[in-house]
Amino acid sequence: MELLLFFILGMVFSLSVLGIAYLSIKVLMPIYAWGGIIVGALMVIFGLGWSGSSFLEDIPQSGAMGLAVFCMPGMLLIAFVWRKFAPKNIKI
Template sequence: MELLEFFIMGILFTLGVQAFAYLSIKVKMPWYAWAGLITGGLTLLFGIGWAGSSFIENVPQSGSLGLTVFCLPGLLLMAFIIRKYLPKGTRL
């Protein structure tokens, strides 16, 4: 079961890198916006990994807290940066 989790995490990481590469070609943003997006994406993946490991180890309280503590700030950081630095009317 752990191998499946790490395989899925690898797929998510690869898709995230490809999405950031595509976005970097389509949209021009300052370097600190890219740093924030990457930090938010890595925080999101860390929270998903934490929750998955906790659920596999049969500690669901730790998993749900990990989703709340790590994934929510990552999502908020990415959402705020996209709303502030993505030019209006940009079509992806």
């Protein structure tokens, strides 16, 4: 089961890298905005890995903490950076 978890995490990481690369071509933002989006995406992926492995090890409190401490700030960082720096009328 752990191998499936890490395979899925690898796929999510690869898709997020491809998605960010596609967005970097389509959207003009400053370099520090892209840094914020990349850090936020890494925080979300780290939180998903943390919570998935904690749930597999039968420690659900640690899994919930991983979602709350890593995923939520990562998603908020991505949302705030996108709202601040992305152009208002963008067609993706």
